[in-house]
Amino acid sequence: MLVTGKEILQKAHEEGYAVGAFNTSNLEMTRAIIEAAEEEKSPVIIQTSQSAITYAGSEEIAMIVRQLAEKASVPVALHLDHGTDWDVVMKCLRDGWTSVMFDGSKYEFEQNIDITKQVIAIAHPMGVTVEAELGKIGGVEDHVKVDAKDATMTDPAEAVEFVEKTGVDYLAIAIGTAHGVYKGDPELDFDRLKDIKSRLNMPIVLHGASGVAEEDIKKAVSLGVNKINIDTDLRQAFQRAMHKVVKEKPDVYDPRKMLQPTSEAVKEVVKTKIRMFGSNDRV
Numbered sequence: 315m316l317v318t319g320k321e322i323l324q325k326a327h328e329e330g331y332a333v334g335a336f337n338t339s340n341l342e343m344t345r346a347i348i349e350a351a352e353e354e355k356s357p358v359i360i361q362t363s364q365s366a367i368t369y370a371g372s373e374e375i376a377m378i379v380r381q382l383a384e385k386a387s388v389p390v391a392l393h394l395d396h397g398t399d400w401d402v403v404m405k406c407l408r409d410g411w412t413s414v415m416f417d418g419s420k421y422e423f424e425q426n427i428d429i430t431k432q433v434i435a436i437a438h439p440m441g442v443t444v445e446a447e448l449g450k451i452g453g454v455e456d457h458v459k460v461d462a463k464d465a466t467m468t469d470p471a472e473a474v475e476f477v478e479k480t481g482v483d484y485l486a487i488a489i490g491t492a493h494g495v496y497k498g499d500p501e502l503d504f505d506r507l508k509d510i511k512s513r514l515n516m517p518i519v520l521h522g523a524s525g526v527a528e529e530d531i532k533k534a535v536s537l538g539v540n541k542i543n544i545d546t547d548l549r550q551a552f553q554r555a556m557h558k559v560v561k562e563k564p565d566v567y568d569p570r571k572m573l574q575p576t577s578e579a580v581k582e583v584v585k586t587k588i589r590m591f592g593s594n595d596r597v
């Protein structure tokens with residue numbers, strides 16, 4: 315069934331586990347993610363970046379995810395990932411997303427509050443719940459390269475003020491993760507996470523979670539992370555499976571036969587993440 319992000323994340327917050335938010339841009343990835351969630355009896359969030367929407371088309375990708383979600387035996391939310399463009403956020407609200415992220419991390423604190431509030435004022439009456447970002451998450455983020463060293467971590471006191479002033483439903487924080495492929499091992503600031511969670515009684519979001527060690531993910535979940543974004547790990551599973559097909563079966567030219575192994579590979583990664591995050595057997 316299709317639900318809002320908050321329906322999924324509030325329960326995760328209350329019961330102490332995290333739900334995977336997996337990026338999609340087509341039918342195959344979407345189907346693989348939903349099948350994995352169904353097999354694991356887990357709620358799931360399917361998210362589209364702005365560039366995924368440019369690639370697939372807003373109405374087209376919404377139709378694919380919503381149709382599959384409505385038929386699914388588990389709760390599924392359709393979420394806009396890193397909405398930095400006001401018009402795209404508004405279009406997603408009109409086209410049937412059930413959750414949107416307004417990413418105002420490039421703005422000063424007060425301006426981030428201001429625009430986030432405006433998004434919420436429109437989204438909430440439409441029954442759509444909202445994620446915001448405070449601090450700067452490093453890595454490649456929708457055409458903006460944030461140098462990992464310059465990425466600023468979320469200030470716990472600012473987080474409290476931000477949530478009080480905006481009324482945001484779930485908050486993405488910067489605690490040392492980065493988008494894309496890690497060059498070294500990421501170092502997570504668990505004390506900062508603990509401090510933020512103790513001050514905020516709400517779901518917390520972790521971005522850039524691909525490539526983070528299982529024990530660090532589990533620790534982050536135990537300290538209160540409830541939404542975990544995964545994109546790169548799925549892309550790499552797709553890539554490996556695609557390369558294998560091309561190498562081992564160079565004569566196959568039916569796109570369905572070429573894509574089948576990539577879907578299976580993506581599905582396996584999603585299932586592994588679901589168990590790692592502790593959202594299996596929750597439905």
Ligand SMILES: O=C(CO)COP(=O)(O)O
Binds near residue numbers: 337492495520545
């Ligand atoms: O945070 C993400 C999407 O918002 C995903 O990050 P990764 O690509 O590092 O998994």
Ligand SMILES: O=C[C@H](O)COP(=O)(O)O
Binds near residue numbers: 364366395546
């Ligand atoms: O956070 C970034 C996501 O991995 C989306 O990346 P993308 O803009 O290439 O779709």
Ligand SMILES: [Zn+2]
Binds near residue numbers: 447
């Ligand atoms: Zn951001």
Ligand SMILES: [Zn+2]
Binds near residue numbers: 493543
């Ligand atoms: Zn992200």
